[in-house]
Amino acid sequence: MKSILIKNGRIIDPSQNLDVQGNLLIEDAKIKGLCEATTTADEVIDATGLIVSPGLIDLHVSLCEPGFEEDETIESGTAAALAGGVTSLGCLPNTSPVVDDRSSAEFILLQAERAANCHVFPLGAATKNNEGKELAEIGQLVAGQAVGFTDADHPIENAEIMRCALEYTRMFDRPILNRPQVPDLTDKGQMHEGFHSTVLGLKGIPAAAEEIMVNRDIALAELTQGRIHLMCISTQNSVAQIRRAKQAGIQVTADVTPHHLTLTDQMLETYDPNYKVLPPLRSQEHIDALIEGLKDGTIDVICSDHTPHASEKKTDEILGADFGIIGLETLLPVCIQSLIIPGHLSWSELISKLTCGPAKILGLSKGTLADGADADVTLINPEIKYQLEPAHLKSSSQNTPFLGQELQGRAEIVIVSGEVRYRAEN
Amino acid sequence: MNIDHEYRTDISSGWTRKHILGLQDLSKDELNIILNQAAEFKRLAAIGETKLTPLAGTVVANLFFEPSTRTRISFGLAAKRLSADTVDFTASGSSLSKGESFVDTAKTIEAMGVSYVVVRHKTPGAPQLLAQHLDANILNAGDGTHEHPTQALLDIFTIREHFGKIEGLTVTLVGDILHSRVARSNIWGLKKLGAHVIVCGPTTLMPTELSQLDVEVSNNLDDVLDRTDCLNLLRIQFERQRGHFFPSIREYAHLFGMNKQRISKAKDDVLILAPGPINRGVEITPDVADGPHSVILGQVSNGLIIRMACLYLLHLQRTASLGIPG
Ligand SMILES: [Zn+2]
Numbered sequence: 030m031k032s033i034l035i036k037n038g039r040i041i042d043p044s045q046n047l048d049v050q051g052n053l054l055i056e057d058a059k060i061k062g063l064c065e066a067t068t069t070a071d072e073v074i075d076a077t078g079l080i081v082s083p084g085l086i087d088l089h090v091s092l093c094e095p096g097f098e099e100d101e102t103i104e105s106g107t108a109a110a111l112a113g114g115v116t117s118l119g120c121l122p123n124t125s126p127v128v129d130d131r132s133s134a135e136f137i138l139l140q141a142e143r144a145a146n147c148h149v150f151p152l153g154a155a156t157k158n159n160e161g162k163e164l165a166e167i168g169q170l171v172a173g174q175a176v177g178f179t180d181a182d183h184p185i186e187n188a189e190i191m192r193c194a195l196e197y198t199r200m201f202d203r204p205i206l207n208r209p210q211v212p213d214l215t216d217k218g219q220m221h222e223g224f225h226s227t228v229l230g231l232k233g234i235p236a237a238a239e240e241i242m243v244n245r246d247i248a249l250a251e252l253t254q255g256r257i258h259l260m261c262i263s264t265q266n267s268v269a270q271i272r273r274a275k276q277a278g279i280q281v282t283a284d285v286t287p288h289h290l291t292l293t294d295q296m297l298e299t300y301d302p303n304y305k306v307l308p309p310l311r312s313q314e315h316i317d318a319l320i321e322g323l324k325d326g327t328i329d330v331i332c333s334d335h336t337p338h339a340s341e342k343k344t345d346e347i348l349g350a351d352f353g354i355i356g357l358e359t360l361l362p363v364c365i366q367s368l369i370i371p372g373h374l375s376w377s378e379l380i381s382k383l384t385c386g387p388a389k390i391l392g393l394s395k396g397t398l399a400d401g402a403d404a405d406v407t408l409i410n411p412e413i414k415y416q417l418e419p420a421h422l423k424s425s426s427q428n429t430p431f432l433g434q435e436l437q438g439r440a441e442i443v444i445v446s447g448e449v450r451y452r453a454e455n
Numbered sequence: 456m457n458i459d460h461e462y463r464t465d466i467s468s469g470w471t472r473k474h475i476l477g478l479q480d481l482s483k484d485e486l487n488i489i490l491n492q493a494a495e496f497k498r499l500a501a502i503g504e505t506k507l508t509p510l511a512g513t514v515v516a517n518l519f520f521e522p523s524t525r526t527r528i529s530f531g532l533a534a535k536r537l538s539a540d541t542v543d544f545t546a547s548g549s550s551l552s553k554g555e556s557f558v559d560t561a562k563t564i565e566a567m568g569v570s571y572v573v574v575r576h577k578t579p580g581a582p583q584l585l586a587q588h589l590d591a592n593i594l595n596a597g598d599g600t601h602e603h604p605t606q607a608l609l610d611i612f613t614i615r616e617h618f619g620k621i622e623g624l625t626v627t628l629v630g631d632i633l634h635s636r637v638a639r640s641n642i643w644g645l646k647k648l649g650a651h652v653i654v655c656g657p658t659t660l661m662p663t664e665l666s667q668l669d670v671e672v673s674n675n676l677d678d679v680l681d682r683t684d685c686l687n688l689l690r691i692q693f694e695r696q697r698g699h700f701f702p703s704i705r706e707y708a709h710l711f712g713m714n715k716q717r718i719s720k721a722k723d724d725v726l727i728l729a730p731g732p733i734n735r736g737v738e739i740t741p742d743v744a745d746g747p748h749s750v751i752l753g754q755v756s757n758g759l760i761i762r763m764a765c766l767y768l769l770h771l772q773r774t775a776s777l778g779i780p781g
Contacts, residue, residue: 224664228479230579230601230636233663300580345558346578348599 032056038076043381044397055404058447062400084116084405086387088332096125101337101425107146109424111451113357114440116405117148123181129154129165134173150176155194159183171201176391179206195255204256214238221294221309236264243267247274259283263308265318272327284330287363302350303430330386333360337426362436404447411438466491470768474586474593477602478643492764510539516569519545520576530573533762558588592769607640609761622649630689631660659700685726688738714740
């Protein structure tokens with residue numbers, strides 16, 4: 030029965046509306062609640078100057094195993110998660126083979142257990158082989174502990190299939206996670222369609238490519254009473270539609286990435302493929318709308334959309350480069366840069382988007398420091414400044430535009446299931 | 456006679472730029488330096504001085520990752536006129552497969568003693584990428600749908616030659632603006648030199664937010680003809696149409712093709728340019744292409760001297776930066 034006492038931290042737990050200076054006790058892998066500084070424990074951690082948060086939860090992450098181990102493995106990806114303060118993550122089924130049956134979901138769990146870094150929750154394919162044609166064995170996947178269903182980076186294009194998926198998953202009270210992009214409008218697109226795409230001569234992806242499918246998914250969620258979660262929202266009009274749908278009582282939730290809150294399409298001026306992401310980086314007015322959406326609760330979650338690519342896949346020239354950047358290890362500092370420092374969100378509001386927000390969507394009994402909860406805790410140093418160097422990264426891939434930049438804030442100590450699994454090096 | 460001293464006058468003083476990547480980057484003064492240097496080379500050619508020696512002993516690499524016989528020949532000849540040695544690299548699409556680094560290929564060629572790299576590539580930004588990774592001076596010979604500075608410079612040079620100025624002229628670019636690197640470079644260059652620019656074509660071939668570049672956007676050629684001093688007819692790139700930007704070639708020619716009837720509605724001294732190869736009967740009818748308003752062949756010979764001017768200026772920058780006395 031190992032116990033840990035975390036002393037003198039600022040304990041922030043949005044699930045209980047808690048923001049106090051105090052001491053937290055962990056015993057036998059469970060939270061034992063607030064206590065006196067004089068309480069005895071096997072291990073004592075001095076958290077002076079640190080924020081004590083429920084372990085962060087990243088709603089959807091690409092771990093690339095099986096099939097794309099040159100980009101990332103479950104072991105390297107979960108190590109990167111820990112270094113980013115993430116204690117639980119949803120693992121996308123964009124693997125080869127695709128996680129569209131029970132045994133493949135169980136393989137993910139087995140590898141995560143072997144890695145013994147953070148908790149991994151498989152997201153099952155919504156359709157067989159992520160092809161959007163026939164439903165995957167969703168009931169079998171639930172038995173294999175899949176917590177949600179998605180075709181990952183493939184938008185579910187066929188409206189009838191989406192309708193069936195939303196109706197079918199209602200039986201299991203699981204969400205469908207969809208990446209809203211109309212493929213006809215994103216075809217060959219490289220970046221946000223606007224002034225900069227015109228000047229740079231790169232084919233644009235209009236905001237409407239996203240908004241059309243957001244609108245459709247909301248209509249289908251209303252029709253079916255199913256739960257739709259919209260991944261990586263990036264436009265002003267998407268936020269407005271989701272806001273209206275929520276007001277109308279439709280079961281829709283949404284997430285946004287830190288990079289879509291910080292970087293604009295103007296960054297593509299350098300033609301650096303590390304700014305090539307899907308949905309594309311957009312203009313400042315879209316960023317402003319996303320931040321408004323976070324403030325008023327329209328957007329429930331911030332997630333990294335961690336998408337590792339080995340360097341040979343993120344080639345020098347922009348047309349040949351794959352979309353996507355890694356994000357687990359920059360999740361916290363980029364949120365601090367875009368939301369805390371400018372004063373858009375309080376710490377408590379930010380932590381709710383990274384803990385109880387995603388836990389609620391995936392139905393996880395995580396993301397809280399309530400008595401008796403699993404002892405997943407992230408100790409955040411909110412002030413520390415450092416330059417992000419390649420050597421810092423635990424991920425197998427280094428496709429991030431934040432390399433070489435000065436960042437503020439990081440996970441200092443990460444506790445998973447009552448064990449200290451990560452300590453930042455100095 | 457020492458030709459060097461003959462032409463190295465104050466024309467090119469003030470040139471400090473290492474690369475010519477696009478006209479977006481160049482100032483009005485820099486544009487004028489290139490145009491004036493080209494005029495000087497044209498004057499020398501006219502008096503029979505066609506073989507100059509400033510680049511003797513240097514190597515110019517022509518890296519064409521996208522085929523273009525005309526442009527490659529023009530750059531190759533420009534280098535030879537300046538007495539440079541040239542190496543040519545032409546890659547087919549298949550040898551640019553994923554995983555193979557374009558920068559590595561260029562670095563290998565640079566290691567053969569190359570000082571100047573002329574690059575054409577299907578990817579926008581490819582010349583910028585080489586500028587980051589190579590020591591050589593880079594000259595953009597067309598990068599995807601981004602820029603094609605020497606083509607625009609030769610268009611502008613031809614217009615200036617004809618009218619004696621650029622400032623105050625109205626130049627209309629007609630056709631596929633969306634996919635045209637020539638249009639983008641022309642817009643930057645012409646605007647900086649004081650022209651009024653009209654872009655004209657079907658709505659589906661107009662990029663978004665174009666008017667932010669301070670150009671007039673029109674979808675009706677007949678409406679703008681009588682205000683236009685110079686028409687630049689861009690080539691319809693059938694390979695980029697994917698079959699849905701306009702209903703038929705016939706309809707395009709009907710709405711935007713330059714023919715005898717439209718010439719009659721234009722200004723008497725309207726100048727017609729076409730950065731070929733032209734599709735006869737589509738952008739322009741043969742009688743107009745070969746008629747008195749057309750300077751299409753003049754553009755080709757001006758292309759050579761513009762490319763000479765660009766290479767020469769890059770050479771001046773290089774020798775200055777290496778501390779070699781001029
Ligand atoms: Zn996301």
